[in-house]
Amino acid sequence: MRNALIFGATSGIGKELAKLLVEDGYKVVITGRREQLLNEIRETNPANYIVKVHDVTNLDSCETLFEALKTALKTIDLIVFSSGVGDPNYKLEWEKELPTLQTNIIAATKIYGLAYNLFREQGFGHLVGISSIASIRGNRHVPAYFASKAFQVNYLESLWMKGKRSKAKIYVTDIRPGFIDTSMAIGNTFWMSTTEKATKQIYTAIKKKKKKAYITKRWNLVAILLRIAPSSLLYKFL
Numbered sequence: 001m002r003n004a005l006i007f008g009a010t011s012g013i014g015k016e017l018a019k020l021l022v023e024d025g026y027k028v029v030i031t032g033r034r035e036q037l038l039n040e041i042r043e044t045n046p047a048n049y050i051v052k053v054h055d056v057t058n059l060d061s062c063e064t065l066f067e068a069l070k071t072a073l074k075t076i077d078l079i080v081f082s083s084g085v086g087d088p089n090y091k092l093e094w095e096k097e098l099p100t101l102q103t104n105i106i107a108a109t110k111i112y113g114l115a116y117n118l119f120r121e122q123g124f125g126h127l128v129g130i131s132s133i134a135s136i137r138g139n140r141h142v143p144a145y146f147a148s149k150a151f152q153v154n155y156l157e158s159l160w161m162k163g164k165r166s167k168a169k170i171y172v173t174d175i176r177p178g179f180i181d182t183s184m185a186i187g188n189t190f191w192m193s194t195t196e197k198a199t200k201q202i203y204t205a206i207k208k209k210k211k212k213a214y215i216t217k218r219w220n221l222v223a224i225l226l227r228i229a230p231s232s233l234l235y236k237f238l
């Protein structure tokens, strides 16, 4: 049986992806801070979900968790980092910026590194990061979030490069969603995808071991436009 580990599986993309993986025969370790939500997911298929209540910003506990899972599962085929936060911060209040940096940058780096080194040790594995279309340019409303997603994209590409040159079979996939109707998406915005549709596309990209994938596919077009748009125009919209 294949084993998967998902960070941020209490809701949204992580929760939906866990469901697809279990349906496809994986045993899935689901993590996050909200214990009750994790237990409710496990109830739907107790044999194939393992619950670990875990805050990714507690860096020591990340190492402890990996050690415990190595002992319990022996190998992990797929690790997904879907945990993420990011609120608008018009006044640049530090208290609002800090959790975004701690979760999306510091914790992400810690988990990416632990995952990569585990894969190197066991000789194979697939790391998936959920970054964002927000990674491409800045945004005056949510600066830390957009910058943190740019960090994730570059870090994931570095790991992809390392994986390509490694003797171990290590794959790295960077998933870049547009708007998906989870609790993270604010308000009613254009091209909002259902979580189900978006996550199906994410799983297809994972199965194809893609280097990166915009979700849904139409966001490929937005990515191109964002790249070529001059800042003198962009600041009026973003």
Ligand SMILES: NC(=O)c1ccc[n+]([C@@H]2O[C@H](COP(=O)([O-])OP(=O)(O)OC[C@H]3O[C@@H](n4cnc5c(N)ncnc54)[C@H](OP(=O)(O)O)[C@@H]3O)[C@@H](O)[C@H]2O)c1
Pocket (backbone or CB within 6 Å): 007, 008, 009, 010, 011, 012, 013, 014, 031, 032, 033, 034, 054, 055, 056, 057, 081, 082, 083, 084, 085, 103, 130, 131, 132, 133, 134, 176, 177, 178, 179, 180, 181, 182, 183, 184, 185
């Ligand atoms: N929805 C969108 O439109 C969209 C667009 C682009 C990118 N994304 C990215 O997609 C990823 C998933 O977000 P989502 O849309 O599925 O939203 P979501 O439903 O709010 O999911 C966020 C997940 O992150 C977890 N999380 C947050 N802080 C954590 C912490 N300190 N420790 C452990 N887990 C933590 C949450 O679990 P707990 O609160 O239980 O800990 C939750 O499971 C995020 O990285 C987000 O940036 C989303």
